[in-house]
Amino acid sequence: xxxxxxxxxxxxxxxxxxxxxxxxxxxxxxxxxxxxxxxxxxxxxxxxxxxxxxxxxxxxxxxxxxxxxxxxxxxxxxxxxxxxxxxxxxxxxxxxxxxxxxxxxxxxxxxxxxxxxxxxxxxxxxxxxxxxxxxxxxxxxxxxxxxxxxxxxxxxxxxxxxxxxxxxxxxxxxxxxxxxxxxxxxxxxxxxxxxxxxxxxxxxxxxxxxxxxxxxxxxxxxxxxxxxxxxxxxxxxxxxxxxxxxxxxxxxxxxxxxxxxxxxxxxxxxxxxxxxxxxxxxxxxxxxxxxxxxxxxxxxxxxxxxxxxxxxxxxxxxxxxxxxxxxxxxxxxxxxxxxxxxxxxxxxxxxxxxxxxxxxxxxxxxxxxxxxxxxxxxxxxxxxxxxxxxxxxxxxxxxxxxxxxxxxxxxxxxxxxxxx
Numbered sequence: 234x235x236x237x238x239x240x241x242x243x244x245x246x247x248x249x250x251x252x253x254x255x256x257x258x259x260x261x262x263x264x265x266x267x268x269x270x271x272x273x274x275x276x277x278x279x280x281x282x283x284x285x286x287x288x289x290x291x292x293x294x295x296x297x298x299x300x301x302x303x304x305x306x307x308x309x310x311x312x313x314x315x316x317x318x319x320x321x322x323x324x325x326x327x328x329x330x331x332x333x334x335x336x337x338x339x340x341x342x343x344x345x346x347x348x349x350x351x352x353x354x355x356x357x358x359x360x361x362x363x364x365x366x367x368x369x370x371x372x373x374x375x376x377x378x379x380x381x382x383x384x385x386x387x388x389x390x391x392x393x394x395x396x397x398x399x400x401x402x403x404x405x406x407x408x409x410x411x412x413x414x415x416x417x418x419x420x421x422x423x424x425x426x427x428x429x430x431x432x433x434x435x436x437x438x439x440x441x442x443x444x445x446x447x448x449x450x451x452x453x454x455x456x457x458x459x460x461x462x463x464x465x466x467x468x469x470x471x472x473x474x475x476x477x478x479x480x481x482x483x484x485x486x487x488x489x490x491x492x493x494x495x496x497x498x499x500x501x502x503x504x505x506x507x508x509x510x511x512x513x514x515x516x517x518x519x520x521x522x523x524x525x526x527x528x529x530x531x532x533x534x535x536x537x538x539x540x541x542x543x544x545x546x547x548x549x550x551x552x553x554x555x556x557x558x559x560x561x562x563x564x565x566x567x568x569x570x571x572x573x574x575x576x577x578x579x580x581x582x583x584x585x586x587x588x589x590x591x592x593x594x595x596x597x598x599x600x601x602x603x604x605x606x607x608x609x610x611x612x613x614x615x616x617x618x619x620x621x622x623x624x625x626x627x628x629x630x631x632x633x634x635x636x637x638x639x640x641x642x643x644x645x646x647x648x649x650x651x652x653x
Contacts, residue, residue: 236259242269247624247628255635260452272619273434278433279371309549345629360441364433376421403418405423409425412521434620458473482609483609484634488619498606502614507552512546512581514578524537629646
């Protein structure tokens with residue numbers, strides 16, 4: 234078949250690769266001048282199955298209420314702003330807060346993330362992809378005893394799903410990551426996921442796109458997508474600023490912009506952008522003050538990943554719509570938390586600042602599925618785990634498009650009971 238993939242981020246590019254492996258004629262459309270120029274450009278760098286705890290829970294809800302009005306909080310959600318899309322998203326979020334829903338959503342996320350991490354390892358080995366990968370695990374650190382206890386309970390759910398994790402006391406943290414030595418006295422404990430990884434999502438996407446092109450995939454960049462052409466039962470093409478593109482199947486991998494393209498079809502996905510920030514810090518020679526193991530600072534919702542001679546620090550979430558303007562004050566919050574935990578990591582004054590929109594669903598579970606329209610498929614809504622879930626999501630999507638039984642059960646990643 235001829236398949237058109239809309240979106241050239243890490244999810245779209247992985248989808249294109251796996252579709253090409255099935256022998257399809259694959260074309261990828263993106264408005265940017267090259268691949269991985271939006272959410273995949275400078276994210277936190279973690280391939281983190283251990284980060285699978287969904288946002289929606291009464292525990293998170295209580296914290297979010299406390300953060301209201303605090304512009305430096307990890308989550309900024311301006312409820313008084315006129316934003317019906319956000320209000321509807323919050324209602325769906327509340328539905329997913331009970332314990333039973335939290336456990337279900339955690340398991341769905343863990344299963345997909347585990348499958349994806351293993352798929353990523355296979356791709357890295359078979360394709361010899363270079364992207365500053367470190368397979369040293371991810372260490373979650375906690376300052377608050379109540380938060381630590383809650384996450385330990387969540388870790389038990391993940392362990393039951395097949396994700397090895399070690400629950401650590403304060404004294405064991407520096408054995409895993411010596412760069413925490415100066416701040417260990419402020420921490421109460423940690424959770425270590427030894428099989429998790431880190432790496433540069435942009436470098437991976439660029440390397441995979443090059444392999445995909447060698448395999449016959451065509452990337453059409455600088456293309457503005459206007460709308461889908463449909464006759465009530467099937468998708469016939471895509472209208473763009475460069476004309477109409479036709480195909481037999483269409484995969485929507487546009488992240489936060491997927492709902493805007495799908496709404497005219499009556500598919501109102503509860504996907505809302507959570508704007509995140511990162512700084513990339515050049516490291517000094519040997520950089521003894523910078524972590525080698527990827528670290529998650531749970532209290533501040535920050536992640537740290539070593540990418541060669543750089544340290545990526547990322548976090549926060551602004552629920553302020555499709556606004557891509559960089560807020561310097563939010564970037565300063567990232568720098569403040571980074572210098573607090575790793576004061577001697579590198580040259581913070583020379584750090585590069587970035588922000589991007591992450592496509593969050595209320596239940597933290599992505600859409601990887603067919604739609605009621607013949608030839609239309611979704612691979613979107615991965616939230617903060619797009620890099621983690623990309624390889625497996627692309628492979629699962631290729632199975633669905635090709636009509637093949639997937640390696641993992643696709644139930645729970647579809648439209649059933651999840652569209653409002």
